[in-house]
Amino acid sequence: MADPAVASGGALSAGGRGSSSKAASSPAENYYLARRRTLQVVVSALLTESGFDSAEKAAVETLTEMMQSFITEIGRCAKAYCEHTARSVPTLSDTVITLVEMGFNADTLPVYAKRSQRMVITAPPVTNPPVTPKALSAGQKRTHPAYIPSHFPEFPDPHTYIKTPTFREPVSDYQVVREKAASQRRDVERALTRFMAKTGETQSLFKDDITAFPLIAARPSSIPYLSALLPSELELQTLEETDSSEQDDQTDGENAAGNISTDDPGADKENPILAPSGVVPSAKANEDSMIDNPYLRPVKKPKVRRKK
Numbered sequence: 001m002a003d004p005a006v007a008s009g010g011a012l013s014a015g016g017r018g019s020s021s022k023a024a025s026s027p028a029e030n031y032y033l034a035r036r037r038t039l040q041v042v043v044s045a046l047l048t049e050s051g052f053d054s055a056e057k058a059a060v061e062t063l064t065e066m067m068q069s070f071i072t073e074i075g076r077c078a079k080a081y082c083e084h085t086a087r088s089v090p091t092l093s094d095t096v097i098t099l100v101e102m103g104f105n106a107d108t109l110p111v112y113a114k115r116s117q118r119m120v121i122t123a124p125p126v127t128n129p130p131v132t133p134k135a136l137s138a139g140q141k142r143t144h145p146a147y148i149p150s151h152f153p154e155f156p157d158p159h160t161y162i163k164t165p166t167f168r169e170p171v172s173d174y175q176v177v178r179e180k181a182a183s184q185r186r187d188v189e190r191a192l193t194r195f196m197a198k199t200g201e202t203q204s205l206f207k208d209d210i211t212a213f214p215l216i217a218a219r220p221s222s223i224p225y226l227s228a229l230l231p232s233e234l235e236l237q238t239l240e241e242t243d244s245s246e247q248d249d250q251t252d253g254e255n256a257a258g259n260i261s262t263d264d265p266g267a268d269k270e271n272p273i274l275a276p277s278g279v280v281p282s283a284k285a286n287e288d289s290m291i292d293n294p295y296l297r298p299v300k301k302p303k304v305r306r307k308k
Helices: 002-014 027-049 057-084 092-101 106-113 174-199 233-262 283-289
Strands: 202-204 214-216
Touching: 027 057, 057 092, 092 106, 174 214
Parallel strands: none
Antiparallel strands: 202 214
C-alpha cells in the first residue's frame, strides 16, 4: 500500500500551480513556492489515506488553499493571544486556546497522530548553500589601539590600503620564449592564410564541395622572370646601410682633415692668407663645417646602386 500511495501522492502533487514550475526571481517567492509545494504533497497524502486514487487539479488546489488558510489563522490567533499577555513568543497554551476558539477538539490530536494508516512524507532534500569565495587576504588585520573603544568598527581589510602587486615576472627562459614566438608566428600565418582565402580567389581540391580545403589561387604573371631580376627588400636595406656608412666615413675623414689644418702650429697666425674673395674666414664658419654629432648632420639621401 505504501508504494501506490507514494506514487499517487507524487502524481497529485504534480498537478499544482503552473507558476510553481517557473523559476522565482526573489527569495520571498522561492519560500512561498516551496511552502505551497509542501502543502500540496500533504494534501495528496491525506487524499491517498482516505482512499482516493486520483484527484482533479482544481480539487487539489482548493484543499491546499483551505489548509493554508487554516494554518495561517491558527498562527495569527496564537500570536494575538501571546501579545495580549505581554509576551513575544507563542506557547502551547496559546495554540490550544486558538483551536478551542475555532471549534476544534484538541483532545483528538494524539489519537490522530498515532493512526495506523499514517503515511510518512520524506523530508525535502537540503541544498547546500552557495560557497562564497574567500576574500583577498594581504597582510595581517590591524586591531584597535588602546585609545579606540572596542565597539567601534574594525579596520578594513589590509588589501584596501596596502599595495598588492599583481603582475607576474616576465618569462626569461630561452626555450619558453622561442616556443611562444614560434606559436605566435604560426597563428599569425594561419590567420592571414584564412583571411586571404575568405577575401580572395580560392581553388578547391574537390569539385563537389568548393568550401572544403580551400587553397589560395595562384595569380599568373605576364613576366614571370621579373621577380628574379628585381632586388629584394633585404638587399635594398643592405645597400642603403652600406651607402650611409660609407658617407659617414667620408664625412668623418673630411672633418678630421679640417681639424688638422686648423690646429697646425706652423701656420702664420699674424699674416693669414686671404681667400680669393678677400674675406677672412671666421671661427664660427669653421665650427659650422665641423659637426661631430651624427644627429646634427645634414640629411643625405642614400643612393641605391644598380646592379650592372
